[in-house]
Amino acid sequence: MPLSCLAGNLQLKQQLLPRLTGRRLSHAMIVSGPEGSGTHTLAGILARGLVCSGTGAAPCGICADCRKAAAGIHPDIITIRPEADKKAINVDQVRRMRADAHIRPNEAPRKVYILEGADLIQGEGQNAMLKLLEEGPAYAAFILLARNSGALLTTVRSRCDQLRLACDEPSRDEELFQQAGQLADCWLSGDEHALMDLCVQLEKYDRQQVLILLGYLRQTLCERLSGHPDRRTVLRGITLADQLLQAAERNVGTGHLLGWLCAGAKARI
Numbered sequence: 001m002p003l004s005c006l007a008g009n010l011q012l013k014q015q016l017l018p019r020l021t022g023r024r025l026s027h028a029m030i031v032s033g034p035e036g037s038g039t040h041t042l043a044g045i046l047a048r049g050l051v052c053s054g055t056g057a058a059p060c061g062i063c064a065d066c067r068k069a070a071a072g073i074h075p076d077i078i079t080i081r082p083e084a085d086k087k088a089i090n091v092d093q094v095r096r097m098r099a100d101a102h103i104r105p106n107e108a109p110r111k112v113y114i115l116e117g118a119d120l121i122q123g124e125g126q127n128a129m130l131k132l133l134e135e136g137p138a139y140a141a142f143i144l145l146a147r148n149s150g151a152l153l154t155t156v157r158s159r160c161d162q163l164r165l166a167c168d169e170p171s172r173d174e175e176l177f178q179q180a181g182q183l184a185d186c187w188l189s190g191d192e193h194a195l196m197d198l199c200v201q202l203e204k205y206d207r208q209q210v211l212i213l214l215g216y217l218r219q220t221l222c223e224r225l226s227g228h229p230d231r232r233t234v235l236r237g238i239t240l241a242d243q244l245l246q247a248a249e250r251n252v253g254t255g256h257l258l259g260w261l262c263a264g265a266k267a268r269i
């Protein structure tokens with residue numbers, strides 16, 4: 001699950017991507033946002049980035065740690081939730097987490113704790129958490145989920161990277177959306193030269209922008225599917241967009257992706 005799985009929040013993703021892929025994530029992060037804003041999705045992506053033992057950009061998606069994390073069975077990703085019938089994680093749970101954090105990771109290079117509703121933890125629990133953020137072992141990382149990060153102690157907040165998610169409709173990048181529309185036109189008309197010219201222009205974009213562009217391309221082709229006289233060609237375009245998106249998530253370079261797109265068009269003509 002790469003960062004592109006998170007809806008909207010373009011600016012936050014642009015800030016996070018180099019930290020994530022460059023393996024420079026903080027050991028303590030607050031992920032806050034209203035319900036439905038994707039806090040759990042982002043926490044999952046960050047946890048995978050932390051436990052990934054592959055080489056290059058994290059999460060690599062192919063190492064044993066990434067595969068276990070994707071299946072939700074990684075022993076070094078631990079989610080702490082309030083006990084049954086309780087609203088918040090209590091101080092005893094925080095103390096148990098503190099004891100557990102001093103046991104080295106089972107498999108991954110890092111041990112990651114995801115705390116649900118960290119902003120609801122009461123005073124004593126927050127102090128115990130603060131101690132852990134300050135004095136915890138270097139391999140331990142903490143992701144604090146919060147609806148209202150302002151309810152966390154200032155001292156806790158000051159030790160964390162704060163990642164705020166917005167819930168509003170993902171804002172559309174109009175320039176990329178238009179380029180995707182042109183790509184779809186070229187693809188559907190079979191105009192190979194126009195497509196190649198366009199791909200050359202698109203080389204100015206970075207990987208994250210190309211990922212967004214490919215997502216728009218897929219969306220545009222899906223919208224044109226109904227009522228199009230040549231559904232087969234539209235469907236082949238959607239399949240190609242899917243393949244390119246998957247490749248982009250495996251960190252294939254933008255030049256290579258665009259070359260692939262042109263080759264795909266050539267093959268269809």
Ligand SMILES: [Zn+2]
Nearest residue numbers: 052060063066
């Ligand atoms: Zn990995």
